[in-house]
Amino acid sequence: MDFVLGRPVVIALAVAGAVLSTAASVLRSRGRLSERAARSLNYAGYAFMGLSMALFVAAGLRGPAA
Numbered sequence: 001m002d003f004v005l006g007r008p009v010v011i012a013l014a015v016a017g018a019v020l021s022t023a024a025s026v027l028r029s030r031g032r033l034s035e036r037a038a039r040s041l042n043y044a045g046y047a048f049m050g051l052s053m054a055l056f057v058a059a060g061l062r063g064p065a066a
Contacts, residue, residue, distance in 0.1 A: 004055065005055055005059040010052050010055050010056050010059065013049070013051055014048070017045045017046065017047070017050075017052060018045065019045070020042070021041075021046065022045075023041065024041035024045065025042070
């Protein structure tokens with residue numbers, strides 16, 4: 001459980017979410033993704049970022065590491 005709530009995992013999820021959302025916008029603007037595919041990729045990015053925020057809060061509520 002400590003691994004999942006650890007800083008590297010939380011940061012990796014946030015960065016992955018940002019990359020997915022950025023990729024969706026860039027690929028859509030270049031015409032390489034349909035509107036539906038870009039929206040799905042964007043939702044996936046937001047899901048990663050949301051999970052990162054939830055784990056950040058859970059780690060904070062858990063308190064200092066033992």
